[in-house]
Amino acid sequence: MEAPQTGRAVRFLTDDEFPPLHFAGPxxxxxxxxxxLARAVCEKLTITCTVQARRFDTLLDALDSRxxxxxxxxxxxxAPLREKFLATRPYFRWPARFAARAxxxxxxxxxxxxxxxxxxxMGGSAHAAYLKAFFPKAVPKEFLDLAAAEGALKRGEIDYLFADGLNLALYVGGQEAENCCALIGGAYLENRYFGEGIGLITRPEDAALxxxxxxxxxxxxxxxxxxxxxxRFFPVSPF
Incomplete structure (x- = not known):
């Protein structure tokens, strides 16, 4: 399938403060x-593309205003996003994972x-709700932020940490963990708790694109x- 010919470059918008998904290079x-991945897609479609970084909270408005x-x-x-925009099938999903001291x-x-x-x-999180529903005999210990929970895991104050797999993969593979911990078990991907994932988003009138x-x-x-x-970008897989 070919991309519609617009006579100009297809303009991709991103944010440059969320490694390893999108960030400013050297x-x-x-x-x-x-x-x-977006650049690889452009190569497949043999179209010229540009990539412009904007503040994350302005991306949807920028797309809407062309x-x-x-x-x-x-x-x-x-569902609210799909009411206003089109999106491809998810190319990345947000797995939940357990981590433990190695x-x-x-x-x-x-x-x-x-x-x-x-x-x-994390207190009040989807992970806390999932743990309560599917691991009812576990003893949850709630934290206000992930860094505090990671520190508690490293010190052996909790047996496991259940959180976003991407952040946990970055932690266990990073210097701060000092090889203390590892992901354990498989990935949990239930949409009802952890969402559909992310896709390439376009305006409704750009259905062909x-x-x-x-x-x-x-x-x-x-x-x-x-x-x-x-x-290349995930030396420790979040999955």
Whole structure:
């Protein structure tokens, strides 16, 4: 499928403060998994594209006012968003993951294995609700922010931490963790709790462009480019 011919470059909008998905590279230009995926999509469609960084909270308004054509950023796909914009199928989802100290030899999380075990969660979060629903005998310990929970895990004050897999992957693979901890068990992807993920967002009148982007995303997946980019930007997989 070919992109509609507009006679000009397709303008992608992103944010440059959310690594590893989108951030400013050493030369100041936008890069990251999402940005390079967008560039790969443009190559598949043999179209000229530009990528402009804007403040995250202005992206949807900028698209709506025709200051760009496509948003490539970590804006969650929701029903209210779809009422106003089009989006491709999700190209990245937000997994929930458990992490534990690497030296404790704790069992892989299950409803039975977590009975009586302390599990850190963000207070009032979807992860806290999921833990309560599916691991009812776990002992939740609520935190106000993820950094505090990560510190408690590192010090051995909690057995497990259950949170956003992307942030946990960055933590366990980063210097601050000092190899204390590791992801354990699989990824949890229930839409009802953790959302649909993120896709490329366009205006409703650009349906042909949205379909072309969807097709190109599939081809990027099929030829291995998606995996190449994923491994480049996620040294520790959030999945």
């Amino acid at each position: 030369d100041g230009n936008p890069t990251g998994f999402v940005v390079e 200051q760009g054509d496509v948003i490539a950023a970590a804006i969650p796909l929701t 030296d404790k030899g704790l069992p892989v999380p299950s409803a039975a294995a977590l009975a009586g075990r302390s599990v850190g969660v 949205s379909r072309a982007l969807d097709d190109a995303l599939q081809r990027v997946w099929d030829d291995g480019k998606y995996t190449e980019l994923y491994l």
